[in-house]
Amino acid sequence: MKRLSDVDALKPLTILAMFAMISSPLLAQAEIRDPHAYSNGYTLEEGPYALAGPRLLKLADEHKFWAIQGNRVEYDADSENGVFEIQGWYGSTYERLVIKFDGDVANGRLQESQTGVVWSHAYSTFFDTQWGVRLDHYDAGTDRQWISVGFQGLAPYWFELEMTAYLGESGRTAISLAAEYELLLSQRLVLHPSAELSLYGKNDVENRLGEGLSDASLGLRLRYEITRQFAPYVGVEWTSKLGKTADIARAADESIRDTRYVVGMRFWL
Amino acid sequence: MKQDESALIPHTRLSRRLFVKGLAAGGVLSAMPRLLSANTNDTRLGSAPVLSGQLITLVIAETPVNFTGVRRMATTINGSIPAPTLRLREGNEVTIRVSNRLSVATSIHWHGIILPYEMDGVPGISFRGIASGETFEYRFTLKQSGTYWYHSHSGFQEMTGMYGALIVEPREGESIQADQDHVIQLSDWTDEDPMSVFSRLKVQSDFYNFNQPVVGDFLQDASTIGMKGAFEKRQMWNQMRMSPTDLADVSAATFTYLMNGMTPAGNWNGLFNQGERVRLRFINGSSNTFYDVRIPGLSLSVVQADGQNVKPVSVDEFRFGPGETYDVVVEPEGDAYSIFAQSMDRSGYARGTLSVRPGLAAPVPELDPVEWLAMSDMMGAMDHSSMKGIDHSAMKGMDHSAMEGMDHSSMGHSMETNPLAKPSQTVRHASTEYGPSVDMRVDTPRTNLDDPGIGLRNNGRRVLTQADLRSINGVLDDDRAPTREIELHLTGNMERYSWSIDGLEFGKSTPVSMRQGERLRVILQNDTMMTHPMHLHGMWSDVESAEGDLLVRRHTISVQSAQRVSFLTTPHDVGRWAWHCHLLFHMDAGMFREVVVS
Numbered sequence: 001m002k003r004l005s006d007v008d009a010l011k012p013l014t015i016l017a018m019f020a021m022i023s024s025p026l027l028a029q030a031e032i033r034d035p036h037a038y039s040n041g042y043t044l045e046e047g048p049y050a051l052a053g054p055r056l057l058k059l060a061d062e063h064k065f066w067a068i069q070g071n072r073v074e075y076d077a078d079s080e081n082g083v084f085e086i087q088g089w090y091g092s093t094y095e096r097l098v099i100k101f102d103g104d105v106a107n108g109r110l111q112e113s114q115t116g117v118v119w120s121h122a123y124s125t126f127f128d129t130q131w132g133v134r135l136d137h138y139d140a141g142t143d144r145q146w147i148s149v150g151f152q153g154l155a156p157y158w159f160e161l162e163m164t165a166y167l168g169e170s171g172r173t174a175i176s177l178a179a180e181y182e183l184l185l186s187q188r189l190v191l192h193p194s195a196e197l198s199l200y201g202k203n204d205v206e207n208r209l210g211e212g213l214s215d216a217s218l219g220l221r222l223r224y225e226i227t228r229q230f231a232p233y234v235g236v237e238w239t240s241k242l243g244k245t246a247d248i249a250r251a252a253d254e255s256i257r258d259t260r261y262v263v264g265m266r267f268w269l
Numbered sequence: 270m271k272q273d274e275s276a277l278i279p280h281t282r283l284s285r286r287l288f289v290k291g292l293a294a295g296g297v298l299s300a301m302p303r304l305l306s307a308n309t310n311d312t313r314l315g316s317a318p319v320l321s322g323q324l325i326t327l328v329i330a331e332t333p334v335n336f337t338g339v340r341r342m343a344t345t346i347n348g349s350i351p352a353p354t355l356r357l358r359e360g361n362e363v364t365i366r367v368s369n370r371l372s373v374a375t376s377i378h379w380h381g382i383i384l385p386y387e388m389d390g391v392p393g394i395s396f397r398g399i400a401s402g403e404t405f406e407y408r409f410t411l412k413q414s415g416t417y418w419y420h421s422h423s424g425f426q427e428m429t430g431m432y433g434a435l436i437v438e439p440r441e442g443e444s445i446q447a448d449q450d451h452v453i454q455l456s457d458w459t460d461e462d463p464m465s466v467f468s469r470l471k472v473q474s475d476f477y478n479f480n481q482p483v484v485g486d487f488l489q490d491a492s493t494i495g496m497k498g499a500f501e502k503r504q505m506w507n508q509m510r511m512s513p514t515d516l517a518d519v520s521a522a523t524f525t526y527l528m529n530g531m532t533p534a535g536n537w538n539g540l541f542n543q544g545e546r547v548r549l550r551f552i553n554g555s556s557n558t559f560y561d562v563r564i565p566g567l568s569l570s571v572v573q574a575d576g577q578n579v580k581p582v583s584v585d586e587f588r589f590g591p592g593e594t595y596d597v598v599v600e601p602e603g604d605a606y607s608i609f610a611q612s613m614d615r616s617g618y619a620r621g622t623l624s625v626r627p628g629l630a631a632p633v634p635e636l637d638p639v640e641w642l643a644m645s646d647m648m649g650a651m652d653h654s655s656m657k658g659i660d661h662s663a664m665k666g667m668d669h670s671a672m673e674g675m676d677h678s679s680m681g682h683s684m685e686t687n688p689l690a691k692p693s694q695t696v697r698h699a700s701t702e703y704g705p706s707v708d709m710r711v712d713t714p715r716t717n718l719d720d721p722g723i724g725l726r727n728n729g730r731r732v733l734t735q736a737d738l739r740s741i742n743g744v745l746d747d748d749r750a751p752t753r754e755i756e757l758h759l760t761g762n763m764e765r766y767s768w769s770i771d772g773l774e775f776g777k778s779t780p781v782s783m784r785q786g787e788r789l790r791v792i793l794q795n796d797t798m799m800t801h802p803m804h805l806h807g808m809w810s811d812v813e814s815a816e817g818d819l820l821v822r823r824h825t826i827s828v829q830s831a832q833r834v835s836f837l838t839t840p841h842d843v844g845r846w847a848w849h850c851h852l853l854f855h856m857d858a859g860m861f862r863e864v865v866v867s
Contacts (some may be wrong), residue, residue, distance in 0.1 A: 035699040035771040038755050040782035040865075047780065048867040049386065049845045057393025060467060061767065061774030061859035067472045093471075093767045093774075094705060122705035125762055126510060154764060157507045184483040228476050229469075268472060 066090040067268055074235070074264025081106045083262070094122035098130065103137075113137045116148065127153030134166065142206040144168055158182070173201030190231070194219040203244065208252070210244020223266055231266045313349035314530035315537060316452070317433060320347075321356040323363050327377070329399075329421075329431065330370040336458050336525045336532050343430035344371065344421070350530035351454045351554065352419070352433025359414040359440040365407040367399055374398040377407070378422040379435060380592060380804070381576050381824040384409035386844025386866075389806055391422045394845045394863060398423060414439035415576025416550040416594045418454070425463035425556070428853055432456060432554035437576070445572050447548035447598055451539040455562075455610055455619050457524040457555040467854055470518055474766040477520040480614065480639045481512060505644065509709070513641035514614075515763060515798060516723065518854055519557045521617030526558065528610065528619040536630060537621035539608075541601055547623065548572075549608075552594045556853040559590045559613035559800060559827075561725060564606050564623065565634055569597040571733055577822045580739045587733035588613065588722055590802030592825035592851035595733075605629035613724060613800075615639045640724045642830065646798055649714040649831035689751050691817030692716075692792055692835035697756055699771035702796065706772045708762040710796050714833035716815035722800060722829050735812065735834075738821035745811055745819050747839045751790035755781065759795045759803070759828060759850070759860065767858055768797075768850065774859025781848070783840045783866045793826065794833040801855060802827045807846035807866070810836040825851055840866040 042048070045055050072085035082105040089098045098120045103113030118132030130150040137143050150164030159179055166174040176198050183191040196217045203211050221235030240257045241249050249256050312332040327346050334343040334350065346352035357363050369375045376398050378390035388409045392398030399405040414437040421431035434452040459466055469476045482503070490499035506513050531537040541547045550573075553560055563569070563586035570581045573596035587595055599606075605624035612618065615636045622630055698710050719736035720726070761768040770778065783789060791810070793803055804825040812820045813835055828834045849861040 031695060031697040033697045033699045033756065033771075035701045035773050036779045038781045039779035042780050042782055042865050044775075044778070044780065044863055047782075047865055049843065049865060051393065051397065051845075055393065056397065057391075057775075059775050059859055059861060060857045061769075062776040065468055065471045067468075069472075093765050122765065124705055125708045126764060154510050156510060158510060184481055186483055186485070187479045187481060228473060 061093065064091055069268040071266060072264060073267070074233075074262040076260040076262050079106070079260065081260070083264075089120070091120075096120040096128075098132075100134075109139060110137070111139045112141075118148065118150070120152070123151075124153075126155070127151055130164070136207075138207050141208070142204075144172070144204070144207070146172075146174065171202065172204070175199040188225040190223050190225065192219075192221045192223060192233070192235075194221070200245075205248075208245070208248045210246075210248050212244055213242040214245035215239060215241050221262075221264075229268050233264055233266060235262050235264065236260065237262060312343055312345050312430070312530075314535070316529055316539075317349050317351045317354045317454075318347070319356050320353045321358075323361055325355060325363065325365040327353070327365060327367045328370060329367065329375050334430070334458075336527070337460055339460050341460050344375075344426045345430045346377075346433060350430045350432075350527075351452075351456070352431065354434040354436060354452055355419070356436045356438065357411055358438050359411050362408065362410045366404055367407065368404040369399045369401055372401050374400050374423060375421055375426060375431075376423045377419055377431075378806075379407075379409075379417065379419050381415075381417040381594075382409070382435070382437075383412055383807070383809075383842065385842060386807060386846060389844075389846065391806065391847045394847050411437050413437060413576065415573055415578070416452075416552065416596050417576050418552045418554055418594065420554060422847070425467075425853065425857070427554075428457075428459070428463045428556035430458075432552075434550065434552055436550065444578065445548060445596070445598065446546060448545035449539075449541045449547040450550070451547065451623075452529070452550045452552065453537075453539070453608065453621065454529055454552045454554045455558075455560050456527045456530070457519075457558045457612075458527055459519070459523045459525075461523055463556070463853075466519060466523060467857065470766045470854065474518070474763050475512060475515070477518065477522045478512070478514060478614070479520065479522055480514045480516075480616065482514065482641075505647065509647070510764065511647065511708070511798060512763075514639055515642070516639070517558065517612060517614035517616070518766075518799075518852070520614050521612065524558065524612075524617065526555075526560075526610070526612060526617050526619035528608065528621040531621065533618060533620040533633075537608075538627055538629075539621065539623045540627065541623060541625060543602060543604075543625060545600070547599050547601060548596060549599065550594065550596050551589065553589045553591050555591050557591065559588060559802075560610040560619065561586060561588045561613060561637075562595075562608070562610040563587075563634075563730065564599060564608050565631070566603060566606050567599045567601055569599060571595055571597050571738075574738050574821060575823045575825060577744050578741045579821060580741055582733065582737045582739075583731070584733040584737070585730040586725065586728075588725060588827075590800060590825070590827045590851060591853065592802050592804045593823075593827065599623075605631040607631040607633050609634050611636050613722075615724065637724060637728065640726075642723055642798055643726075645715060646723060646830035647709065647711075649711045649833075650716075687750060689754055689790060692790060692813065692815065692833075693754055693756070694815070694833075696794065696833075698796075699758060699773075701772035702758060702760055704772055705765070706762055706767055706769050706774070707760045707796065708764060709760075709798065710758075711794065711831045711833075714794050714831055716833050718812075718814065718820075718834070720829060720832075735820070735827075736814075738812075740811075740819075740821045744822050747788060747811070747837070748819070749788040749839075751788050751837055753787070754790040754792065756792040756794065757781075757862070759793060759797055759801050761797045761799070761855070761858075761860070763798075768855040768860040769858075770860055770862055775861040775863075776859065778862055780845070780863040780865045783838075783864060785840055785843050785866050788837060788839050790835055790837050792833060792835040793828050795828040795830055798830045799852075799855075800827050800829045801860065802851040803848070804851045805838065805846070805848045805864070807842055807844065807864070808838050808840045810838055812836045840864075843867055 068088040087100040100116040104111045116134040118130040134146045146166035146168045152162045162178040178196045180194040217239040219237045223231040223233035225231040389395040417435040420427040529537045608621045610619040721732035846864040849856040
């Protein structure tokens with residue numbers, strides 16, 4: 001049996017691997033067919049009566065689609081801070097390029113942002129693997145670059161999950177976990193709880209992040225879908241710094257916990 | 270596929286009432302067709318003009334329509350919705366010249382007509398399509414009679430207005446006696462660009478479903494069946510991440526349902542005289558809508574299915590999917606009756622009136638409540654009744670075939686030893702069903718053809734089922750036993766909005782190869798929770814029971830959720846043919862196969 005510390009070192013990958021197993025289709029005992037067994041070796045382009053030249057008939061399965069999704073664009077009147085979480089994607093059903101852009105705005109300035117560019121690959125019925133890079137920008141701090149590998153999808157009972165492991169310069173590692181749920185109060189009124197958790201493998205003094213669990217947040221938003229593509233909301237977000245990150249904040253005489261009341265809109269194009 | 274985008278301006282929101290019921294204007298205008306034809310800019314709506322003879326000329330162009338208060342461009346044939354009704358004669362050779370005045374390519378497919386593959390009208394399979402500005406000449410001999418239809422097979426043109434009735438009169442004279450004969454073509458219209466409707470589903474597959482389970486439903490269940498019961502009712506759905514109200518991808522949230530090109534408020538009107546036998550040729554020419562049709566106060570005698578005569582069966586109601594047709598005979602004695610066709614998801618309806626004189630109306634029923642899909646729609650025959658059925662049905666199959674006097678010599682050996690005497694009940698999933706393209710696999714499918722389907726079970730009305738349909742003598746003209754069996758599974762992933770066969774979309778698929786003249790069994794198993802109207806071009810689909818008894822000849826077979834249906838076919842005509850789900854969005858998403866007959 002492995003020592004616990006080995007397992008800990010592998011934790012990000014272990015979590016992902018475990019999830020891969022859970023969500024991967026288990027082969028049933030039923031007899032399995034070859035889907036091309038009836039083709040007699042013919043293809044869409046070749047064989048008797050095929051039209052000459054390249055294939056003309058291309059359906060939506062070979063088309064590319066795109067969307068821009070503003071999951072959170074919100075404002076806290078007390079602190080005059082804004083938060084946004086926008087992502088765009090382009091691609092097919094199973095392979096997509098995804099750009100994720102999250103950030104905090106205060107006093108008209110971008111305080112902090114994370115920009116991720118990932119290749120999203122449909123791994124199983126409900127889950128995608130996401131490989132890519134992320135750039136963290138700190139207005140007062142040091143920018144960090146990461147390569148990332150993650151899992152995103154829909155778990156049983158309709159929980160939307162996102163788990164990403166990061167590897168940065170000088171052996172830095174990080175993990176982020178997020179979960180969301182949507183509770184339909186009516187066909188248009190939706191209660192939307194969410195939770196997020198971040199971990200870092202190393203202290204990052206410049207950005208005032210400590211090793212281990214660094215921060216957690218819980219959100220509860222109530223939106224009204226004027227259309228399915230445009231929904232204003234009100235919400236509350238609790239955030240808390242944890243562990244060594246909290247210690248660093250305490251030492252700097254900063255608050256550890258925060259409650260923000262927000263108004264915002266959720267949209268997609 | 271994107272050809273309509275430039276023509277259709279962005280969607281404006283309308284009051285829901287107007288949206289669902291539409292404008293009455295279409296009705297007013299169509300009552301005065303002369304007035305309409307004076308205005309050459311508008312699309313003619315209502316009962317379509319009839320074209321007959323051996324030379325037909327069709328012109329495809331964009332013409333304006335206004336179903337909801339907003340003017341939109343439709344893609345029309347000879348400027349009408351529905352397109353002209355073609356009344357042709359069995360045995361005649363017909364030449365149909367189709368001119369394309371669109372800016373993009375087009376095509377016309379003669380749905381259900383047996384003809385050479387080059388005339389079948391599927392761009393990229395049977396021919397190259399009809400380019401902008403070109404005229405294509407279709408020429409074929411009609412070897413059948415009955416009610417059929419024709420429509421574009423290019424992109425989403427069918428959805429924007431390109432559909433019409435095609436009636437082939439029997440050479441030997443009509444065996445179905447009727448004093449009146451009305452075509453009733455049902456369709457669905459959206460003011461939006463069909464491609465943007467599709468794209469929205471790609472982002473959010475329940476975009477148009479406004480009948481989703483909400484917290485209030487849960488609380489109501491909790492108060493009636495208890496907290497535990499309410500949880501259990503939802504457990505399977507929640508675990509599988511499926512919606513129990515996923516009954517249609519596109520609803521009245523964007524669709525206006527049409528009867529002969531008329532909105533419900535427009536109220537299409539068909540006339541009769543009291544005491545007459547009235548034949549109604551129902552054609553589902555919609556893009557994405559299953560209709561449940563009834564005429565309160567009248568019994569419907571179903572006399573034809575997909576153009577082929579059946580032994581008359583009396584029902585109160587029938588469900589049909591895009592591509593299917595039913596001819597019914599009614600004998601009205603009153604003054605006015607509503608023809609009521611509610612969409613399967615109960616979000617709206619098409620409606621018209623049968624009356625003794627114009628302008629009458631009868632009460633319009635309320636929409637039925639939305640019924641949750643049942644466990645049998647997901648799991649099939651969970652109680653292993655299919656297992657019990659094996660022994661039982663094997664015996665039945667033998668008896669029946671003996672009674673029907675099948676050609677033993679052609680089978681080469683007795684039924685007892687022919688393993689293909691009845692359809693295989695062993696479920697064989699394709700290896701490609703185990704991946705991201707598939708969200709459900711049914712291991713114990715149901716083979717019950719006597720299920721009217723979700724929303725129609727035990728509704729107090731006599732509803733037509735597939736088990737009720739029997740071709741009249743002589744229709745099923747090939748009594749050979751099949752020499753091989755192929756099995757295909759209808760698959761999809763609702764969350765990703767992808768549709769496929771055996772987990773492979775069209776672009777990843779290979780053709781199904783058939784030998785000319787062979788007798789072949791096809792088993793279609795539906796591994797999804799939606800009903801799919803599967804249309805096989807170029808040859809008939811002779812539906813059989815689970816016991817292997819031939820029942821009825823169709824060109825489009827609706828396979829219900831978790832159901833396993835088998836049919837026999839004989840490909841007489843060589844070439845490449847299309848085979849697909851006739852829900853236009855499912856077809857376009859990839860639930861489509863090519864067939865090679867050689």
